[in-house]
Amino acid sequence: MSSLDAVMMKSYSPKTLAVRLQALGFLTALQLGLQLSLQLNNAHAADSKAVNAKALTQGQTKPRPDPAIQKEIDRLILQFGDGLAEPYSERPAIVVYGQIFDESKKDAVVIFNLEGFGGGNHHAEYIAFFAAVPSGNIAGKISRPYRLVAVTKLGERGWRSFDFNTALIKDRTVMLSGVEMGPKDGLCCPSVAIKRIFYVDEADHIVETDTPPSAASRMRYRP
Template sequence: MAILLTMFSVSYPTQLMALPADLAQESVALSKMLSDGYAKFYPEHSQVVEIPGYPSLGFKSGVAVLMSMGGWAGGNTNTQYVAVYGINEDLRLGKAPNKYRLISFKRVGGKGDRLFTTLRHENQALVLSGFGYGDSDGLCCPSLPINLILTIGDRGDLRESLNSASQ
């Protein structure tokens, strides 16, 4: 029942978009730095949303990516990260060599911790919706609805607050 609940509860906000190839490349580069040598990035389980600019961080527009990685130590574990990228502007001196610039990233979930199924941007924050683990939940099937709110600090740090999805 919990598996079906998890599968049917996935709703994709309208601002959700597919991971563009150049952003997938940036995410692969980040995942290689985070990996233990075994864990792999799963772009098919990733989501991206557009975010407004943060002048204090030097970008006028950007994207946030909910990344999934799995296979840590050769096993069947998984981890989720949120990465925030600024979009480089073309300057008078020429075009930027890369479209995206990593601003910040944070581990937000994984097997045995919590599992997020959607990412959206609202009210100047990133909102992740998903499930946490109850006392009797198996590792496969978290069942407690949760929302994680991430705000981007003036130095690019991602600050979190956890709310019940029912609030």
């Protein structure tokens, strides 16, 4: 039996009945609001889970980096920052996993940004290549899961900017799409579409090109 039915079955004066029904209406509306909010939250969680699963299946990025690589990202931010610059919250770091070095398919490429250098509005983007390291314990020293091989500036205000979500590992290279400054563009707003390919050579240098490199020119890495 609903609360409304229970109220209607009892005998009340018109004034008391009106007060009871008014209170009941308020509570019912509140309950419906809470139920609707819960349903929306559940639906949002389900949508987020589906999006994350699709990203892992169709792409190579993880929406949230695993703890091991997140520690490496934190180290990079400390090294490249000036104490004032911070990661841009609306463009979080992207981690792409795949085969870059040797035989491991769990190498990681991190693309991140920092803004606010010197307290101003200058921002910069970076790309870092990490080699997956087999777990080891020698004389009580435990190896880290990833080793930084190379890192470089990718873009900055007044130069160019990349869409992190386009990052794709293919043939031991990383492909990215973005925009660079045109002759009439303002410092804030590059508009010329570009596509670039990045890889690490034998000397641990990051090489940039706009055409796929030959197999012989790509990295043949040995730790």
